[in-house]
Amino acid sequence: MGWIEAAFLVPFVEFAFMRRALLGALMLSLSAAPVGVFLMLRRMSLTGDAMSYAILPGAAAGFLLYGLEIVPMTLGGLVAGIVVALAAGAVSRLTVQKEDASMAAFYLISLAVGVAMVSIRGSSVDLMHVLFGTVLALNDDALILIGLVTATTLITLLVFKRALIAECLDPLFLRSVSKLGSPVHFVFLGLVVINLVAGFQALGTLLSVGLMILPAAAARFWSQRVETMCLLAIVIGALSSISGLLLSYHAALPSGPAVILSAGCAYVASVLVAPRGVLVTRLPRTAHRTA
Amino acid sequence: MADACITFSDLTLGYDSHPAIHHLDGVVEKGALLTVVGGNGSGKSTLMKGIVGMLKPMGGACAVAPGTRIAYLAQQSExxxxxxxxxxxxxxxxxxxxxxxxxxxxxxxxxxxxxxxxxxxxxxxxxxxxxxxxxxxxxxxxxxxxxxxxxDLILLDEPFNAIDARTVADLIALIKGWHGEGRTILVVVHDLDLVREHFPAALLLARQPVAWGEARKTLSAKNLLRARQYHEAWDRHAPWCAPDNAVSTARNHTGAA
Structure with a gap:
């Protein structure tokens, strides 16, 4: 039993920073994974990616003005993310251009502004921190922020669940019975932004989208129901967080990439062996029913 | 006479300043079962969108009786x-x-x-x-x-497209059931024989109303010929219609340019 304890329990029992990292990552899984399920079902998985670049100049502005402080960097990221989401949404709704193109345009502008701003003052170490985060350095402020985001996300998802599903399933129908179609889209983009912002302190702007998309994409292979998919995504996210932190501890890897790599393994395993994955659907079927 | 469910008053609907429905007047009474017929691009779906409120009129008005609950089955489902x-x-x-x-x-x-x-x-x-x-x-x-x-008001846009005969018969039975319950129904239908056989009334469109009334009379050879002569294509140089202020201002601007 000794080595199991040493491998799985000791890191969390002995080190407070590991416990904080675990708490932060578990809360992020609870919050970001179901958001990722809806992103995926709306065929917006890459939008999550784009938004994670979009928050960079805001985080950079906070960093330039106040240094490595969680609150200004978070608020900056939030503002930048919302500006890009609203601008992209407005262009797609007011002109002939679709949202994929306008989103790409605005996130690229945003990314360039962000990198330029960091390079004005920061060293490459600072840039690495903004881009890739440090889950092992989560302070009280960061944990409180993640907790608030998690609560907001879960409540909002519960309230808007029906509208979100209707907007994915049959948007024209929703428009014919309700005026919620457009507002619910922006509320949802707002959720994406706050979850990315919550994640970037721990995982960095580039990887915070990983806990959102990978567990959701993996869950899709296991279930046909939205609710089950959300729960599975949360479980996959939580397990990836635990195994990623342990991997990071034992193999001396950076924590963000370790967590996302674990989620990546869960995804690849799901692609291969899940009931709706490659192997099962390609197996020759010898039996069929009479009707 | 029954109450009005939908009232069209000089309604013009369209896209990019080109009318798809031009100067439609009339009343759909509560409990009516009306088919909307016409060729491709004659404005049938546009009319449906106008009634649901997804398309704002370019002129005139389309008033649905207050408190009417609308169900809309679109042609091109998303x-x-x-x-x-x-x-x-x-x-x-x-x-x-x-x-x-x-x-x-x-x-x-x-x-x-x-x-x-x-x-x-x-x-x-x-x-x-x-x-x-x-x-x-x-x-x-x-x-x-x-x-x-x-x-109370059911709008069905080409519900019988690519549907087998048995299912069409079932769906028509359902529509007749709704009609029997006093609901108001507008159905866009392509198959004119189906209209003549099963439906009491028709509105024939050709980017403007051609005829509206009892189905067999509306679908007379003369009316159908008239409907066929409309121009489906937009005329970029068509003169401006209805000399109200906004339009005449626009026309003056064009003239000056």
Missing amino acids: LDRSFPAQVRDLVALGLWPQRGLLGRHTVKDRQTVSKALAAVGLEGFEKRPIDTLSGGQLQRALFARVLVQDA
């Missing part, structure tokens, strides 16, 4: 068939007007959905994933959703 939903989820969307965003779906609601599915011949399809339905089965499921919506 339904995402790859979405992980079951047939009962799709049909239960029709409960939106009653339950809204937050109202819980009750046991009775579930029975309503099942009854609607039975009524369209999809008994036992509750848990079928929607991506396993055939085109006709999906259309029946969408009719079940209209049933669940329990609307």
